[in-house]
Amino acid sequence: MKLANYLENTVPFPTGELMDIISYFEREAVQKNKMLVREGQVCTKLYFLEKGVGRSYYLKEAGKEVTQWFFVEGQFMSSIESFFQQNPSLYYLEILEDAVLYSITREKLDLLFARYHNMEKLGRLLSTEMLTRVVNKLSAIQFQTARERHDYMLTEFPDIANRVALGHIASYLGMTQETLSRIRRGDPPKKS
């Protein structure tokens, strides 16, 4: 999805504002496996995915990757806390499929927030939306069985299963890839 369409569907910007806002973003194609941000770096940009899939993840002891979130076309992507507080990112941001993305720096975004009340509103709405999505995931993770968490994921990211590696999804769901593999096979819940 194009950035302009996305923006105007969220807040009714006058055309002049919309054009000006878009002009502050850069559009680029990036390839699979590109790392946008590494742990410890400050995340300098907010991205919008026109096409492709990405994820954020962190490393546990023993170097195990834990997927924190997936981002698909039509969504903003960033290491949020790092981007907004300008402190070192706890997460890696990785592109998992060839993608087209728009990006904007923190300075330019702040300028737009200050210039356009509408833009500030967009920021508020996006934050609130993301917040409710994270809360949903939390509810799923906090008290559901591995199988129920898998079902939750299908509602949040319906086609992700065919697009990214099993292990990435398993860690996103808080389980091992062996467990996810068995769930997909449809193992009957073990009796005695």
Next chain:
Amino acid sequence: MKLANYLENTVPFPTGELMDIISYFEREAVQKNKMLVREGQVCTKLYFLEKGVGRSYYLKEAGKEVTQWFFVEGQFMSSIESFFQQNPSLYYLEILEDAVLYSITREKLDLLFARYHNMEKLGRLLSTEMLTRVVNKLSAIQFQTARERHDYMLTEFPDIANRVALGHIASYLGMTQETLSRIRRGDPPKKS
């Protein structure tokens, strides 16, 4: 903490704006065990806790309560998705200690968002902050042991342990109260 202090510490409102904004809130004292919102009701107000503790929780099958979040003095409290999307709340909002709180309706808040760019900014900043806090909890819940989750909680809500029931905290942390009780006792991780 007073609402006015909180607001001006977050965004530098001109005094006139601040006064006007505050005037849209109502202040009231409420007693322990008061239910602000029940599941299925639309949450009509956003609250700010000057004093006291509250929580949001939902009911699992078998009527078990699962605490979703705690709110302490100096924080806003609401069933966020319900309040912002005006749909039925999935959660109960309950006051756990005698409290003093300010409240504002959605209509009045929208009016303030529209009237003051600064207010819109405040909304954005609060959403973003809450988002990072929820993400932190998610990271803790997703891949940490019961003991580590308990440690996480002490950083997010240092004094909550003395203020609310064990069972409320246990479900907040995604564990049973028996497990939390054993952690507090300092059980050595079981050998053999």
Next chain:
DNA sequence: CCAATTATTTGACATAGGTCAAAAGAAATC
């Protein structure tokens, strides 16, 4: 196309944390 990686599945076994039931301790009510 074949070799070499890389990802997924399977099996055997281990364990953190759950469940259920009862006892002990606090708090509220009369």
Next chain:
DNA sequence: GATTTCTTTTGACCTATGTCAAATAATTGG
């Protein structure tokens, strides 16, 4: 301050899911 009710602790046992290791299967590169 005794009785009732609610909360926390403890113990015995169970199970979902993790760990480790090996076998397939799929993908990638020469």
